[in-house]
Amino acid sequence: RDGAAAQAVTALESLPADVRARASIAAMLGLAYCLRYADDDRDPVWLARAEQHAEAALGADDQLAHAWVARAWTLEYRGDAEAAEAAYGTALSLDPNDPFALHGLGRLLRSRNRFEEAEQVVARGLAAHPNDRRFWDDLGTLRYRRADYIAAADAFRHSIALKPDSIYAYANLSAVLLRLGRDDEALSVIQQGLRIRPHSRLYNNLGTTLYARGRYEEAAAAFRAALSDGRGSPNDYLKWANLADALRWLPEREQEARAAYARALALLEPSLHTEQPDATRHGRAALYAARLGRRDEALRFLGQAQSVAGDDADFRFRAVLTSEALGDRESSLEHLEAAIELGYPQHLVESDPDLVLLRRDLRYHLIVSRSGS
Incomplete structure (x- = not known):
């Protein structure tokens, strides 16, 4: 359940030192610290602690699957995808059904846009652990990334049925409903989640839904x-960037918006220095740099993202926004056509306030008409 990572850390840290030194406990602490890091804190202290305990677990017993999973998670969050994938492989060779390894590997492959391989890993996870809501969330997220929104909604609803007190599925389902143009339902689902407990993902999705409706102050x-x-x-x-997006459309808030974009880019920047680019992170960095008028940076990040993006509708739409911000209409239209072909919702294109001028271009209407024919 949500909040379990913090409780697990507290319980494990209270154990005697000799018990915490055991490989299995050190590995569990490494995973718990990773979960604390990922569960919206994003505090580098948690990741540093996770690395320390993952290495301690491996030092104590390198035949323990969980020790390799703990290392894999820390490597993944550090952005070392190749080393993380190798560590996941070692863990699964020791325990082919380890849920933490399967969940982590599926997440890693999805983040690298290796969707077919991610599908196979998620299927393995569901076969071995059909009542583990994480794999239904993984399936829903994968369907969402591939613009199969009906299937994504079904998966997230299944996750809620398994764990009605888990806010993650509520947040995920609300995002899908927005993509489907069912804004009222999205808002209702967000409120269901908030009645369970406040959470940044729910507030973020609330802001995103309100933004899509043009309610920028509330967003x-x-x-x-x-x-x-x-x-x-x-x-x-991401939440700083979303705040910046909303502030841009409010009177006399441009400087606040720029400061929020700068903060977003500063927080994102450490994760951009990886051997292989990441389509999502580098694509977002390109957009934020473009918003700040840093043209050379924006073009560099955009090129890096495009080199690995593949059939990613979200990347293509983000590239439309970036190209428009840079004044490159030809590239905007090229990315727009690809985004629509890959399933990006047309109603979100039509409601985006940054694309007013693009929507006045005759070529925009030709692209839209071709997609509907």
Whole structure:
């Protein structure tokens, strides 16, 4: 359940030192610290602790699958995808059904846009652990990334049925419903999640839904809640960027918007220095740099993202926004056609305030008409 990572850390840290030194406990602590890091804190202290305990677990017993999983998770969060994949492989050779290894490997492959391989791993996870909501969330997220929104919604609803008190599936389902143009349902699902407990992902999705409706003041308030110390995640670059998006459309808030974009890019920057680019992170960095007028940076990040993006509709739409911000209409139209062909929802293109001028271009209407024919 949500909040379990913090409880697990507290319980494990309270064990005697000699018990914590055991390989199995050290590995569990490594995983728990990774979960704390990922669960909206994004505090590098948690990741450093995870690395320390993962290495201690391997030093104590390198035949323990969980020790390799702990190492894989830390490597993945550090952005070393190749080393993480190798560590997942070792873990699964020791325990082919380890749920942490299968969940982590599927997540890693999905983040690298290796969707077919991710499908196979998620299928393995569901076969071995059909009642583990994480694999239904993984399946839903994979369907979402591939623009199969009906199937994604079904998977997230199954996750909620298995764990009605898990807010992650509510957040995920609301995002899918927005893509399907079912905004009222999305808002209702967000409120269901908030009745369970406040969470930054829910506030972020609330802001995103309000933004799509043109309610920018309310969207900014929701994004601020997503960033707040008590109930949000102030170290999450995406939420700073979303706040910046909303502030741009409010009177006399341009400087605040620029500061928020700069904060987003600063938080994102350490994860950009990887051997292989990441389509999502580098694509977002390109957009934020473009918003800040850093043309050379934006073009460099965009090229890096495109080199690995493959059939990623979200990347293509983000590239439309980036190209428009850079004044490159030809590239905007090229990315738009690809995004629509890959299943990006047309109603979100039509409602985006940054694309007003693009929508006045005759070529935009030709692209839209071809997609509907």
